Amino acid sequence: MSIDVDVSYYVGIDNNNFSFYIIYYYNEEELNKANLIEDLEEYPTEKLYLGLCEEFPEEKEELKEIRDDRDALIDFIMNKIDDKMAEIK
Incomplete structure (x- = not known):
């Protein structure tokens, strides 16, 4: 996961x-998240799961529990983004 901080995130x-990537502008954060969720819905659930296991190997057990639940996988991604955003705000 990479984060650059400037006028936007x-x-x-x-x-x-x-x-995937998301660019946060100060006043459009929710719109950006909605667009990202929409884009993620195009990925096959299995690819989301495998990609998250690759990106977050230390959390494979948690991911295994939600492997077949696309909404839970997308929520996992959103939570990771929120965590990173909290670190840089």
């Missing part, structure tokens, strides 16, 4: 299974 994940 860039958060991205790029691995063998999927690639």
Whole structure:
């Protein structure tokens, strides 16, 4: 996961299974998250799961429990983004 801090925030994940990024502007955070969720819904659930296991190997057990639940996998991603955003605000 990479984060650049400037006028906006860039958060991205790029691995063998999927690639995405989100750019946060100060007043449009929720709109950006809605767009990202919409984009993530196009990824196959299995690719989301495998990509998250690759990106967060220390959390494979938690991910295994939600492996077949697309909404839970997307929530996992959103929580990771929120955690990173909290670190830089």
